Amino acid sequence: MGKPTLYALLTGLSLIAAAYPASARIIIDCEKPAAAKTQVPANTVDPLAVPAKTSAAACGQKPLAAVAAPEKVQPINIVATGGAGMLKKAVKGEIVPQGESALRDDLAFKYRLYRPDEPNGDAMVxxxxxxxxxxxxxxxxxxxxxxxxxxxxxxxxVQDGTSRWYRRLTPVSFDQKDIHVEAKAFAGFxxxxxxxxxxxLNRTTFLGYSNGANLVGAVMMxxxxxVKQAVLLRxxxxxxxNTDANLAxxxxxxxxxxADQTYAPFAPALATLLRSHGAAVEARSIKSDHGLGNDDVKVVSEWLSGTSAQLKKN
Incomplete structure (x- = not known):
């Protein structure tokens, strides 16, 4: 295979990879079992006397497929490289525009920005x-x-090959120094x-799930x-x-x-903690395990519809 042909083929494959959309799915955050001989620093506390089992129902089942919201696409001009014909046939002349939805690394954290067709001034992190x-x-x-x-x-x-917001010691105890470092970095970002x-920020909602929601809670403290408004899932x-944070x-x-056997038992403590610092907290429990689904969409949408007007007044 000549170099021009090889180059064309590689170019085509890279564009096809960029065009491949991420599929929507029922979201499950399954923690890996802690190592048998994990050393726990003295400044950490494991709230469970007996290690709790992770949600087997959530992590043992095959993820359920869901229909993704359609993303806008636009035609692109493909450079004539000898493999253009194959590439056009593969992607039908269209790819997802990279624009602002492309991965950015110009700040402390990598991120993507998605702008709606009809913005109303609200934002969600x-x-x-x-x-x-x-x-x-x-x-x-x-x-x-x-x-x-x-x-x-x-x-x-990155821990155990997966992306996280701070280091974990067990499923329910965490590296306190790392939480402080990452919370400070996120606040700067x-x-x-x-x-x-x-x-x-007065019209911004922080939507966090599991490990991400935990970081939002730490940033608030x-x-x-x-953080003026937050949705903390699982x-x-x-x-x-404890801190002297004023969350009024x-x-x-x-x-x-x-059915989330590991994290649901801590939900009341989280609500109590935030309320003790002045936050207005609504605590909801739904028929689910650690995974996310349509019930979460319904509960969060209803809650936001009642608070959006208040945000816009501030």
Missing amino acids: LLHGSGQDETSLVSLATKIAPHALLLAVRGRV LKQATEKYKID LYPDM SMPVLTE GARVLTVSGV
Whole structure:
């Protein structure tokens, strides 16, 4: 095979890979079992005396497919490389435009920006669960807030080969120093991103799932002026210290799954913690395990419809 032909083939394959859309799915954040001889630093606390079992129903079943929201596509001009004919046939002359939805790495965290066709001034910051990436919650967020600008962020800690927001020691105990470091970095990232893209934090909802929701909770306790409104899905408190955070004016929705044996038991403690610092918290429990589904869309959409008007007044 000559070099021009090989180059054309590689170019075509790379464009095909870029065109391949991420499929929507029922989202499941399955933590890997902790190593048998994990050393736990003295400054951490494992809230469970007996390690709890992860949700076997969520992690043992094959992920259910769901229909993704259609993404706009536009024709592109393909450079004549000898493989253009094959490429056009493969992608039918169209690819998903990279534009602002392309992965960006100009700030402390990698992220993607999604602008709606009919923006209403609202924004939503998305923080994924363990082993996922910044695209994992986009489909869910689009259903919940179709007119909001989406800032989808990727956790920068890699542990056991998966992306996370801070290091884990067990499924329910975490590296406290790492939480502080990453929460500070995220607060700095958020300040830069909101200035760069003219995002109004008074009209921004933070949508976090599991590990991502836990980071949102930590940011609220350490940098209380950052988060005005948050939706915390399958979350728990992760800081072992108390802070003097004043969360008066902050609004929070927590959603736990009744069959989530590992994390649902911590949901009341999370709501109590946030309320004790002045936040207005609505705690909901749905018939689910640790995975996300249509019930989450319904609960979050209903809650947002009742709070959006209040956000716009502030």
